[in-house]
């Protein structure tokens with residue numbers, strides 16, 4: 001049976017009224033009655049900024065306040081690092097949870113058996129604590145960004161011991177300071193068919209080969225031992241649809257049957273305006289909730305199609321805005337519609353959806369650099385997608401194109 005945890009949501013409900021007052025004030029409205037969510041459902045076109053994404057007169061409300069009654073709003077980044085003061089201010093304004101983008105991954109924090117690099121993770125946790133921002137740890141057991149020493153010359157028992165030492169040291173160090181962890185990342189294979197969908201279809205990772213399917217069970221057990229209060233996630237991409245979704249249900253049922261301490265599923269949410277499986281996302285959240293698990297959207301970005309989309313491949317180009325083609329207005333509009341439809345689905349599921357985390361901060365601080373995937377542009381200005389997710393709360397049924 002999954003452990004339920006509603007402390008944060010309870011606090012959110014209690015402060016919802018105050019938060020909506022804040023929103024109304026930020027939007028320039030002067031409510032004459034105590035605000036409810038309905039008070040926000042007024043026409044917004046008058047204030048809607050131009051679709052070019054240029055700065056507008058309309059003051060951007062803080063996303064974390066706007067959505068306080070629904071779920072946490074997160075971002076990913078190795079803060080404070082080399083982020084500018086303006087970028088850090090943007091984080092503080094809009095986000096109430098931070099996921100370290102890279103610095104807590106095994107290859108970075110634990111590059112060899114006797115080497116730990118805690119400087120950046122420590123600095124991140126300190127900065128977040130000082131600024132009243134929660135931290136979601138990412139990620140303990142993964143096939144990528146994990147050095148070979150974990151597996152080299154080790155029999156099964158040795159590899160398990162190394163895993164345990166890794167998890168207990170890292171989770172133990174931040175016990176009480178990190179609220180939740182991605183314990184196992186991306187364990188399910190891509191693709192698949194009706195037949196594999198009846199199985200867990202696990203990726204043939206070094207972990208699977210050294211330990212067998214039990215590696216997942218053990219990782220959750222070790223994390224729970226190290227911090228019994230931490231909320232523990234299985235995190236993956238593409239698990240919202242098709243055979244991979246079916247496999248995720250098989251895997252999660254096994255873990256729950258074995259009474260593994262798992263509390264939530266992370267749907268990463270790396271999508272593109274070329275096609276988002278809206279209906280499947282809606283259904284998948286419901287399916288996970290039916291298992292008794294919480295859900296989060298953990299790595300949201302929506303890349304833009306078109307000539308500006310692919311020229312730097314999957315995103316490791318130079319991070320200078322001057323080098324890339326600006327997004328076309330029609331692409332920004334399509335992206336805004338996509339974000340609006342996604343957030344409309346997320347809000348419907350707010351009783352199980354704990355958090356929506358964007359993977360990055362702005363269109364400069366993103367692993368999909370060049371594809372304009374986030375809601376702030378490279379100069380930290382809100383894009384049409386930002387206003388679309390603001391307006392979703394003002395209009396219960398946004399005027400959106402048909403679902404693809």
Ligand code: XIL
Nearest residue numbers: 101102138139185268299359366367
């Ligand atoms: C990405 C980072 O954003 C990049 O900076 C890094 O080079 C590669 O990893 N799924 C995950 C994340 O769980 O950890 C990945 O982050 C993106 C895909």
